[in-house]
Amino acid sequence: MAQASEPVRHTGMREHNLSLVLGAIVRHGSVTRARAAELTGLTKTTVSGLVAALTEAGFVAPADARADADGPGARGERSGRGPGRPGAPVAVSGARHAGLGLAVDADGLSAFVLDLHGTARAHEVVVRDNRTRAPDAVAAELGDLARRMLDRAGAQGLTAAGLALALPGLVDRRGGDGRTVLRFAPNLGWRNVAPDALLAAHLPPLRLPPETGNEANFAALAERWSGVGAGLGDYIHVSAEVGIGAGLIIGGELFRGTHGLAGELGHCLVEPDGALCGCGSRGCLEQYASIDAMLRAAGSDVAEPTAAALLAALTAGRPTALAAVERAGRAVGAALVSAINLLDLDAVVLGGGYVPLAPWLSGPVRDALARGPGRLRGTAPHLAVSTLGRYAPARGAAGSVVRRLLADPALVI
Amino acid sequence: MAQASEPVRHTGMREHNLSLVLGAIVRHGSVTRARAAELTGLTKTTVSGLVAALTEAGFVAPADARADADGPGARGERSGRGPGRPGAPVAVSGARHAGLGLAVDADGLSAFVLDLHGTARAHEVVVRDNRTRAPDAVAAELGDLARRMLDRAGAQGLTAAGLALALPGLVDRRGGDGRTVLRFAPNLGWRNVAPDALLAAHLPPLRLPPETGNEANFAALAERWSGVGAGLGDYIHVSAEVGIGAGLIIGGELFRGTHGLAGELGHCLVEPDGALCGCGSRGCLEQYASIDAMLRAAGSDVAEPTAAALLAALTAGRPTALAAVERAGRAVGAALVSAINLLDLDAVVLGGGYVPLAPWLSGPVRDALARGPGRLRGTAPHLAVSTLGRYAPARGAAGSVVRRLLADPALVI
Ligand SMILES: [Zn+2]
Ligand SMILES: [Zn+2]
Numbered sequence: 001m002a003q004a005s006e007p008v009r010h011t012g013m014r015e016h017n018l019s020l021v022l023g024a025i026v027r028h029g030s031v032t033r034a035r036a037a038e039l040t041g042l043t044k045t046t047v048s049g050l051v052a053a054l055t056e057a058g059f060v061a062p063a064d065a066r067a068d069a070d071g072p073g074a075r076g077e078r079s080g081r082g083p084g085r086p087g088a089p090v091a092v093s094g095a096r097h098a099g100l101g102l103a104v105d106a107d108g109l110s111a112f113v114l115d116l117h118g119t120a121r122a123h124e125v126v127v128r129d130n131r132t133r134a135p136d137a138v139a140a141e142l143g144d145l146a147r148r149m150l151d152r153a154g155a156q157g158l159t160a161a162g163l164a165l166a167l168p169g170l171v172d173r174r175g176g177d178g179r180t181v182l183r184f185a186p187n188l189g190w191r192n193v194a195p196d197a198l199l200a201a202h203l204p205p206l207r208l209p210p211e212t213g214n215e216a217n218f219a220a221l222a223e224r225w226s227g228v229g230a231g232l233g234d235y236i237h238v239s240a241e242v243g244i245g246a247g248l249i250i251g252g253e254l255f256r257g258t259h260g261l262a263g264e265l266g267h268c269l270v271e272p273d274g275a276l277c278g279c280g281s282r283g284c285l286e287q288y289a290s291i292d293a294m295l296r297a298a299g300s301d302v303a304e305p306t307a308a309a310l311l312a313a314l315t316a317g318r319p320t321a322l323a324a325v326e327r328a329g330r331a332v333g334a335a336l337v338s339a340i341n342l343l344d345l346d347a348v349v350l351g352g353g354y355v356p357l358a359p360w361l362s363g364p365v366r367d368a369l370a371r372g373p374g375r376l377r378g379t380a381p382h383l384a385v386s387t388l389g390r391y392a393p394a395r396g397a398a399g400s401v402v403r404r405l406l407a408d409p410a411l412v413i
Numbered sequence: 414m415a416q417a418s419e420p421v422r423h424t425g426m427r428e429h430n431l432s433l434v435l436g437a438i439v440r441h442g443s444v445t446r447a448r449a450a451e452l453t454g455l456t457k458t459t460v461s462g463l464v465a466a467l468t469e470a471g472f473v474a475p476a477d478a479r480a481d482a483d484g485p486g487a488r489g490e491r492s493g494r495g496p497g498r499p500g501a502p503v504a505v506s507g508a509r510h511a512g513l514g515l516a517v518d519a520d521g522l523s524a525f526v527l528d529l530h531g532t533a534r535a536h537e538v539v540v541r542d543n544r545t546r547a548p549d550a551v552a553a554e555l556g557d558l559a560r561r562m563l564d565r566a567g568a569q570g571l572t573a574a575g576l577a578l579a580l581p582g583l584v585d586r587r588g589g590d591g592r593t594v595l596r597f598a599p600n601l602g603w604r605n606v607a608p609d610a611l612l613a614a615h616l617p618p619l620r621l622p623p624e625t626g627n628e629a630n631f632a633a634l635a636e637r638w639s640g641v642g643a644g645l646g647d648y649i650h651v652s653a654e655v656g657i658g659a660g661l662i663i664g665g666e667l668f669r670g671t672h673g674l675a676g677e678l679g680h681c682l683v684e685p686d687g688a689l690c691g692c693g694s695r696g697c698l699e700q701y702a703s704i705d706a707m708l709r710a711a712g713s714d715v716a717e718p719t720a721a722a723l724l725a726a727l728t729a730g731r732p733t734a735l736a737a738v739e740r741a742g743r744a745v746g747a748a749l750v751s752a753i754n755l756l757d758l759d760a761v762v763l764g765g766g767y768v769p770l771a772p773w774l775s776g777p778v779r780d781a782l783a784r785g786p787g788r789l790r791g792t793a794p795h796l797a798v799s800t801l802g803r804y805a806p807a808r809g810a811a812g813s814v815v816r817r818l819l820a821d822p823a824l825v826i
């Protein structure tokens with residue numbers, strides 16, 4: 001509060017103004033230097049200098065070249081132009097900088113490259129059973145994947161300024177020195193792993209320090225930035241693989257919790273004295289509504305323990321499989337009712353492993369939402385199904401890098 | 414973001430600077446004008462003028478008079494002094510301004526007056542069964558109570574700048590025109606009541622517009638400001654009367670939710686296909702752990718349906734009553750586990766009607782917290798019991814007025 005009246009400090013002033021100008025361009029799409037001066041309260045001369053620096057650094061480009069900016073020829077075309085005429089509008093450029101998102105889960109690795117427009121420029125999945133692999137072995141393979149992605153980005157003229165890694169577990173920000181600790185990833189069998197050290201050992205160094213977060217949080221953000229979450233108000237994104245992950249979007253931002261541990265819907269209790277969970281509680285949602293739990297409950301109706309076989313059994317109308325998923329839907333609905341009542345949410349997004357099961361899960365979930373929350377608030381919370389699929393965590397991680405870069409371009413200028 | 418670089422606007426400048434200076438005095442206790450100038454970045458001359466205005470308006474007083482400020486003589490003594498010597502420290506004065514907090518619940522009305530130090534200056538409970546009374550009749554009686562409190566404050570030299578009202582139901586901020594609507598207060602039987610209109614009709618007009626909120630939220634804030642919540646990190650305050658109320662404190666502030674509906678722990682689901690709740694769901698916590706639910710479950714072990722009789726039965730070791738409260742404790746524990754896992758909370762405060770039952774409730778609640786959340790985060794969330802009793806909602810409401818006033822003294826200058 002006190003700083004608002006202090007004289008403006010010149011240390012960091014240019015960095016701050018670069019952010020201001022780029023922020024105005026990000027929010028307004030395509031603006032002239034005069035309009036950017038109005039929007040930021042800076043002088044036109046100052047803005048022209050900043051726009052020149054942002055152009056030179058590849059963050060913005062003349063708006064009339066924007067249609068070409070995604071193409072491979074855009075970089076060469078723009079670099080010869082300089083800052084351009086003062087009356088000509090500029091816009092964010094998708095031609096130079098990128099964010100690299102990586103994700104590790106029980107079934108493999110995935111990677112996604114986004115440019116500054118949020119456009120997908122490369123992606124890849126490596127299918128691999130990670131359930132019994134040591135962190136170092138996984139990180140080494142992740143390093144190979146990251147290098148392939150950087151090569152593919154480079155072939156399009158893109159440089160990844162940083163990377164973010166999505167992990168299927170409790171990523172705790174209390175690690176000390178601003179470092180994170182992966183406290184527990186039940187489906188990988190990892191405990192108290194330091195992602196920063198792993199990344200430093202196996203991943204190529206980039207300009208920004210790497211960021212690590214929970215996969216469900218990154219998936220929830222991906223829905224917000226480029227999926228069904230864009231128009232939903234406050235919502236919870238819930239997905240299932242071996243476990244259950246959920247991410248909360250409140251006020252347009254990720255709600256992480258003070259220690260970064262928020263959103264553990266999978267350990268909400270839905271059955272008193274129910275099945276013992278790896279977390280120590282009994283009757284956690286995960287014991288009824290993870291893919292593994294549905295497979296167990298579907299028994300011999302499912303030919304082999306895979307999500308594809310479960311889907312086949314449902315499609316064939318096998319009764320034990322149908323009952324298992326119906327049961328899971330009621331459990332998910334119960335946990336979501338608790339989440340909505342506690343957090344005042346407007347909507348729910350089913351993602352990840354729940355997407356192919358949505359035709360069977362949605363009914364019981366929708367029923368639960370309509371009853372209590374619908375009556376308490378006069379209208380039932382909205383239920384949506386993700387369209388981003390397998391890449392949501394890596395895509396959200398890449399988007400997180402892009403957002404960091406757009407918020408503070410001086411990080412790489 | 415853009416405003417940080419805009420030229421300072423002179424409209425509202427003095428109001429803003431009054432807030433800045435008073436804020437520095439609130440945070441630092443007792444400061445000289447020179448120190449206040451350092452803390453705010455304003456010149457000493459400007460600060461001296463602002464301190465003079467704040468002194469004249471009764472917000473601050475010479476710090477050496479502070480020990481007397483709560484006494485009836487303080488106002489006369491101070492008003493003759495003027496702004497005082499520049500080197501002499503000033504501090505917040507408890508002698509002139511107050512906040513009035515009011516609360517309506519199923520069993521009565523309560524009121525609390527706090528001065529700017531957060532010191533209790535008057536309080537009163539009116540015991541009354543409000544379960545079948547019309548909002549207008551209750552508001553009329555609330556008006557009488559408010560006038561008595563204003564008289565008692567006035568006799569101590571205090572003027573209440575505003576009032577806040579705590580209600581036992583869903584207070585929705587979507588009422589339009591910034592107005593609130595009490596959507597549903599199950600224990601009063603009120604639906605879609607407009608508190609602002611009721612207050613305008615029956616309460617004395619004060620300088621600030623009245624504020625209405627959920628009783629559980631105000632109780633949670635009261636714990637934060639003057640109870641066991643002060644050192645707890647992020648917590649949920651849960652209490653029981655006829656229903657169950659909970660308030661969330663996150664980052665030191667109340668987490669209201671986007672529509673002001675957050676914290677409905679009482680409608681978290683703890684029993685699949687359980688008892689039908691007034692909200693439309695089955696198996697809500699309220700059906701097992703409200704005082705009424707415990708009384709029903711205790712059956713003939715309890716001589717009459719009152720909290721006092723339940724307490725007597727527990728003290729006498731009556732087995733059905735003990736089992737009912739044990740069951741309630743397990744249900745509260747289950748709902749709290751869900752809340753902690755979703756919101757990343759550090760602690761739980763049992764308040765209101767749970768306080769006398771804490772010797773019987775705490776065991777099962779503590780067990781639930783130690784299992785899942787304790788294992789997931791390495792340490793079990795802390796369990797505390799409120800010391801504020803019956804007045805927590807009204808005290809929190811009064812505190813909310815005081816905080817509003819300290820944040821923006823220009824509201825009454
Ligand atoms: Zn669990
Ligand atoms: Zn309910």
